[in-house]
Every structure is written in C-alpha cells, then in structure tokens.
Amino acid sequence: DAKTTQPNSMESNEEEPVHLPCNHSTISGTDYIHWYRQLPSQGPEYVIHGLTSNVNNRMASLAIAEDRKSSTLILHRATLRDAAVYYCILRQTPLVFGKGTRLSVIA
Amino acid sequence: DGGITQSPKYLFRKEGQNVTLSCEQNLNHDAMYWYRQDPGQGLRLIYYSQIVNDFQKGDIAEGYSVSREKKESFPLTVTSAQKNPTAFYLCASTTGGLGTQYFGPGTRLLVL
Numbered sequence: 462d463a464k465t466t467q468p469n470s471m472e473s474n475e476e477e478p479v480h481l482p483c484n485h486s487t488i489s490g491t492d493y494i495h496w497y498r499q500l501p502s503q504g505p506e507y508v509i510h511g512l513t514s515n516v517n518n519r520m521a522s523l524a525i526a527e528d529r530k531s532s533t534l535i536l537h538r539a540t541l542r543d544a545a546v547y548y549c550i551l552r553q554t555p556l557v558f559g560k561g562t563r564l565s566v567i568a
Numbered sequence: 569d570g571g572i573t574q575s576p577k578y579l580f581r582k583e584g585q586n587v588t589l590s591c592e593q594n595l596n597h598d599a600m601y602w603y604r605q606d607p608g609q610g611l612r613l614i615y616y617s618q619i620v621n622d623f624q625k626g627d628i629a630e631g632y633s634v635s636r637e638k639k640e641s642f643p644l645t646v647t648s649a650q651k652n653p654t655a656f657y658l659c660a661s662t663t664g665g666l667g668t669q670y671f672g673p674g675t676r677l678l679v680l
Contacts, residue, residue, distance in 0.1 A: 493666060503673060504658045505611070505671050506671065554666065555616045555626065
C-alpha cells in the first residue's frame with residue numbers, strides 16, 4: 462500500500478505557483494517524505510524530500526504540516542515542462558508508488 | 569556520466585517466448601529494482617536486490633525472473649508464464665538504505 466493520498470489530477474496556468482497536496486495520516490516519526498515526478502514516457506526523477514522542516518531546492522519547495530500528517534509540494538512558477546505525474550512517497554525500502562497527481566500546465 | 573541504462577528501448581515478444589530486459593548502472597549502487605507500469609497507472613514492484621547474489625520478490629513477481637551476479641547489472645526475464653506482459657518496464661537503483669532512487673529511461677515491451 463502506498464500510505465499516501467493525492468488528488469488524481471490538477472491543472473495550473475503557466476508561470477503561476479502550483480501547490481500539490483499529499484495526505485499521509487499514518488506517517489511514523491522516522492518516515493521521510495519524498496517527492497518524485499515522472500515526465501511522459503520517462504522514468505521518475507527525484508524532486509525533493511524532508512522529515513519535519515520545510516525544504517527548498519532548485520526544483521521546488523516542500524511544506525510539511527506541523528503534525529506531519531500532510532505535506533505540500535510547491536512549484537513556484539509552473540512551466541510547460543513541469544507537466545508530469547507527481548508522486549508523494551513515504552521513504553521505505555523498497556519504494557512504493559501510488560498513482561500520483563497528474564499535473565497539467567496550460568499556456 | 570553516471571547513470572542507469574536500459575536496453576532495448578522497445579522490445580517485441582512473440583507468444584510463448586522468453587525475453588530479457590537489460591539494466592546496467594555505473595553509480596556503484598548496492599540496491600537495484602524492477603518496476604512495471606501499465607498505461608495511466610502507478611509503478612508496481614516486480615523484484616528488487618539489495619546486494620549481489622540476493623534478490624526478493626515484489627508485489628507482482630509471477631511470470632518474471634531476475635539475477636544479480638554483478639553489482640552493476642540486474643537483468644529481468646519476462647517468461648512465457650507472464651500472460652499479459654505488455655507494459656513499460658523501469659529499472660532503478662539506490663545506494664541502499666533510504667537514499668534517493670535513480671531510474672533508467674525504461675523499456676517498452678509489446679506482444680506480437
């Protein structure tokens with residue numbers, strides 16, 4: 462089981478911020494939250510991860526709720542190249558992928 | 569450049585035939601994984617290996633076999649027992665533990 466819940470799809474206008482939510486109500490204290498994305502016809506790629514504090518990198522930001530039962534991946538300015546399926550995963554071995562959120566970006 | 573290579577990009581299988589998908593990594597990663605993805609679906613784990621000469625079944629191992637004779641290689645054989653093999657197959661690797669997982673470009677398998 463994926464142990465995370467995400468909306469099936471979301472839509473955004475180009476150059477606007479996008480907030481992709483993820484619920485993980487059964488998260489344990491040591492579970493890291495990882496985000497991957499999969500562009501069309503490619504393998505998934507790592508986006509960002511965090512444990513408790515909010516995290517930023519060149520691709521995105523990750524906001525983690527204080528109770529850690531939910532998190533939000535933030536793309537600050539969506540581009541057409543950000544159209545992909547985004548997976549929120551609680552890091553374990555092996556990785557278990559759910560269906561993710563399909564993000565569409567409108568020009 | 570370090571990374572994961574998968575070959576071929578497209579593979580065609582005839583009825584009753586076994587086919588082998590190649591996965592090679594030069595990242596010096598200990599753990600390697602095989603996933604299957606059907607259209608519009610998420611990834612499902614077939615097999616994984618955390619160390620050379622050892623591997624474990626994933627959620628959908630029936631009809632598949634693997635070997636891990638070398639650290640850098642983890643080939644997947646789709647046997648004739650797999651009745652619905654048409655899918656996108658993805659290989660991945662990690663350093664082990666809870667590190668970032670890196671994926672190859674995938675192999676698309678089609679049945680003639």
